[in-house]
Amino acid sequence: MTTDATIERNDTNIEVDVDTLYVESESDPTRNRFVFAYTVTIRNVGDTPARLLTRHWVIRDANGKVQEVQGDGVVGEQPHMKPGEGFQYTSGTMLETSMGTMGGSYVLVTDDGDEFNAPIADFLLSAPRTLH
Helix, strand or coil, rough: EEEEECCCEECCCCCEEEEEEEEECCCCCHHCCEEEEEEEEEEEECCCCCEEEEEEEEEECCCCCCCEEEEECCCCCCCCCCCCCCCEEEEEEEECCCCEEEEEEEEEECCCCCCCEEEEEEEECCCCCCCC
């Protein structure tokens, strides 16, 4: 099952779109293991080049368990995006429940050295037949 997250467009002129996929082959519901892949598309819709420096994710399962993930770049890269350019990557996460949410932010820096925060709206992670 694939779900599309709402595109987050903010005053930083960075647009973030997320598609999610339940990975049944890696999941084991009998052991409370639910694996999800997510593909993120980041677009610079402004007029200033920027480099993605860090990421911060907040992942919540249906039991209220919270995981936070912070680090440099995404998938080992710190993409530089000129106006009109974008970057796409796929990663994954595991939950102990069949449903949860994920959201967070990126820190970027313009070519002029100004750092700014680009929020990522919460999106749903849900195994098939979890929601009606």
